[in-house]
Amino acid sequence: MKLESLATLADEDRAVLEQISANPQVIEPGIDLISVGDKPDGVYLIMDGIACRYTLRANGARQIMAYLIPGDYCDLDVALLARMDHSIGTLATCKVVRIDLATILELLRHHPGIAHALRLATLVDEATLREWVVNLGRRSAPERIAHLMCELLLRLRAAGHAADEGYPLPITPNDLADTTGLTTVHVNRTLADLQRQGLIAMSGGYLRILDRARLEALAEFRPEYLHLGGRVAA
Numbered sequence: 347m348k349l350e351s352l353a354t355l356a357d358e359d360r361a362v363l364e365q366i367s368a369n370p371q372v373i374e375p376g377i378d379l380i381s382v383g384d385k386p387d388g389v390y391l392i393m394d395g396i397a398c399r400y401t402l403r404a405n406g407a408r409q410i411m412a413y414l415i416p417g418d419y420c421d422l423d424v425a426l427l428a429r430m431d432h433s434i435g436t437l438a439t440c441k442v443v444r445i446d447l448a449t450i451l452e453l454l455r456h457h458p459g460i461a462h463a464l465r466l467a468t469l470v471d472e473a474t475l476r477e478w479v480v481n482l483g484r485r486s487a488p489e490r491i492a493h494l495m496c497e498l499l500l501r502l503r504a505a506g507h508a509a510d511e512g513y514p515l516p517i518t519p520n521d522l523a524d525t526t527g528l529t530t531v532h533v534n535r536t537l538a539d540l541q542r543q544g545l546i547a548m549s550g551g552y553l554r555i556l557d558r559a560r561l562e563a564l565a566e567f568r569p570e571y572l573h574l575g576g577r578v579a580a
Contacts, residue, residue, distance in 0.1 A: 347417060347504065347505050347506045348416070348417025348418065348467070348504055348505045349363070349417070349460070349463035349464070349467065350463070351504035351505075351574055352463050352466040352467060352470065352573065352574075353459065353462050353463035353466055354459065355459050355460065355463060356459050358457070359457055359459045359460050362453070362457060362460070363460065366391075366443065366445055366449060366453075367391060367393060367443050369443070370393040370394070370441035370442055370443045371441070371442050371443070371444070372439065372440070372441055372442075373395075373436050373439070373440045373441075373442050374436065374439055375436050375437060375438050375439055376435065376436065376437075377435060377436050378433050378434065378435040379397065379420065379434045379435060379436070379442065380420070380430055380433065380434050381430065381433045382401065382402075382429075382430050382431060382432055382433045383429050383430060384429065384430045385428065385429060385430075386421075386427055386430060387446070387447065388444045388445055388446045388447060388450075389419050389420060389421065389422060389444070389445045389447075389450055390419065390420040390434065390442050390443070390444055390445070391418075391419045391420075391442065391443040391444075391445060392414045392415060392416055392417070392418050392419070392420070392440055392441075392442060393416055393440075393441040393442065393443060394416055394440060394441035395416070395436065395437075395438045395439050395440030395441060395516070396413055396414065396415055396436075396437045396438050396440070396515075396516065396517060397413075397414040397420070397434060397435060397436045397437060397440055397442075398410045398411075398412060398413055398414060398434070398435060398437050398521075398525075399411045399412040399414070399420075399421075399432050399433070399434055400432065400433055400434075400435060400524070401432045401433065402433070407524075408524045409524060409527070410521065410524045410525040411432065411475065411478070412471070412474070412475065412478070413437075413498070413525075414434070415498070415501055415502055415505060415507065416502070416505045416506075416507050417504070417505035418467075419445075419464075419467075420434045421434075422450070422464055422467075422468055423468070437516070437517050437521050438516035438517065438551075439516075466573065469573070470571075470572060470573050473571040473572070473573070474497070474571060474572070476571070477493075477497075477571050481493055481494070481526070482526070482527045485565070485566075487526070487528055487532055487533075487536045488536050488539065488540065488564060489564060489565050489566070490526040490527075490528070491522065491526060491533070491536050491537065491540065492540065492545070492561050492562075492564045492565035492567070493565035493566075493567050494522075494525065494526065495515075495546065495553060495555065495561065495565075496555075496558070496561060496562050496565055496567040496569075497567070497569075497572070498513065498515070498553075499511065499513060499555060499558075500569055500572055500574060501572065502514075504572075504574055511554060511555040511556075511558055512552060512553060512554040512555065513552070513553060514551060514552055514553075515548070515551060515552065515553040516551040519533045519534050519537070520533075522537075540561075543560075544556055544557060545557050545560055545561045545564070546561065
């Protein structure tokens with residue numbers, strides 16, 4: 347579903363994707379799938395849950411640089427690196443498939459539809475990272491969090507993991523703080539304020555967007571960088 351939100355796949359492509367993703371492994375929260383300094387030996391596909399790309403400062407402070415949701419793979423081109431320059435870890439319980447490099451090469455060489463969709467997905471990842479840079483550098487705390495919530499709605503909807511205007515968000519305020527460059531106290535105050543304004547409701551690891559138009563207006567959210575072509579944006 348994630349890839350078909352970006353490009354058209356043939357029945358043969360779908361069958362191959364179903365085959366390679368048939369036996370996911372359950373990974374608990376807070377586990378590194380691959381760590382900085384490791385030599386990459388495959389690509390991880392997130393089937394359920396949420397993971398992240400992150401880096402740590404010497405003092406232990408963490409900066410999360412991307413969320414990986416169902417349908418996302420962990421860096422198609424990372425196998426070109428001799429060593430990882432960042433870590434990829436789970437934020438919640440995840441179902442993960444590890445795809446070896448030989449299988450990736452087979453997909454790219456013999457399934458042009460999949461190769462095209464994967465390339466588009468990589469370009470969207472790069473566009474999303476640029477938007478996150480704007481978030482950190484030029485938006486206020488409420489705008490940063492609102493923008494992230496709007497983005498996740500469309501990304502999860504494309505992967506079939508969002509119902510109407512709500513979706514699972516099994517992450518902690520500390521995770522949000524490490525994502526948005528805020529303190530955990532500031533994140534909690536901002537979440538409470540967004541709820542008081544009637545924009546969102548959060549309970550039990552689930553987020554409901556109560557007034558999407560106002561939330562998008564607050565964040566100045568424009569979904570073009572996700573390149574979904576209007577298929578899941580409405």
